[in-house]
Amino acid sequence: MHARIIRAVLALYPAAIRERYGDEIAELLATSDTPARDLVDTARCALRDRLTQRTEAMTVAQARIAGVTLIKLVAAPFMFGVLLLALMVTAGLAADVTGAHEAAPYWGTLAVALAVASMWWFGRWMAHSGPIVAATVVVPAALALGVAGINAVPRVGDVLGAVRAGSLAAVACWAVGATGLGWAVSVLLRRGRRAAAWLSGGTGALLLLDAVTAVYVFTALPPERAPRHNAPLWYLSTMSWWDPGLVDGAYRQLQDSIKMLPPVLTMCTVFLLAVVGVTASRSRLAT
Structure with a gap:
């Protein structure tokens, strides 16, 4: 072996x-x-x-803290969604105020980028605020549970995809993949291989998010509506306003179906990597 x-x-x-x-x-x-x-x-x-x-x-006090942390993790995707919506509304207002409506897609892409980037800070802050037991397993599971919970709420859940079965399938696949990704990054960081950890983490995150976007499309949209040879472009399209007609040959049809699911899962992924980075570094120093 x-x-x-x-x-x-x-x-x-x-x-x-x-x-x-x-x-x-x-x-x-x-x-x-x-x-x-x-x-x-x-x-x-x-x-x-x-x-x-x-x-x-674990003492009683530590168990109480762990329980509160778990609740925060489950609720985190809701906060992610609120932040993303707020930034996107702000971007829309900025386009209206400036009168540059043709630049609205760029404002929207910037809003998504800011929301995703803020997760790195938020994840590190949460990891520093208290220990998270078995972070590589607990964090993805809790975040996936939170996203699935939002998806289950009538009407509200529609923001995470028009087809609920597709959203749930994508979230389940994300949870499994994110657990493996977090574990791999954690192992590399504990060995002091920071460059390899973040290179594999970034590459793995992109591949994972591309895959879960494809899972949604495969589940929710038939091949005649979403030709499968366009699969490598689906995630990129959903994270921006670039769409050469990937669904029904029309602009923004893919975005209208999958909605905010890819940005929210991207925020969850960045948050996970930030938490794992802190917890793995802390464990390495402790040993």
Whole structure:
């Protein structure tokens, strides 16, 4: 078995267990006759030990703080959406005041960019304000639950996609992909490989968001309306006002269907990476 894979799995263990049994576990994995199964079992045990260790050490006060943090994370997508709407309305008003209506798409794109960029600051602030247990799992799950909750509200949920089944499928895929992305970035940061962590994080985020946008379109729109060969352009189109007729051969038809889902999931992704960056760096300093 590849040494890098073994080291990545060992990184899941708490530091004390890793220092005491790491060499023994690595040797067993390296000489295993069933490497895939043993690797999965080892990863499962490592996550269980890490969660158990943190749970046992948690006081009542810490548990209360963790509960409040979880509620904040679930509610965060609603705040993201409000911020995005406020910026987009402001952009529209700016276009009206200046009379440059032809520049409205650029104002809208700027509003989305500002909303996404602000998530980096917000995520770092939240991570510094209190520890988040198992952030690479808890944060994506909580954010996905929040987005799904918004989507389930009648009328309000329509802002995250005209076809609810497509939105929920995209959110579910995002949660799984974001968990893997956060874990990969966390492992690299704990090893001190910051450049590799952020390069893979940025690239992985773009690929993930492109994929979940495609999941929505595949679920919500038939091929005759949204030709599948345009899939690489869907995410770019939904994040801007550029649309060469990707759906029904008409301008903005894709945006009218998917609405604010891609920008909100992009904000969630940037928020996740910011949180993981702080928590992983803190863990590395602690060890």
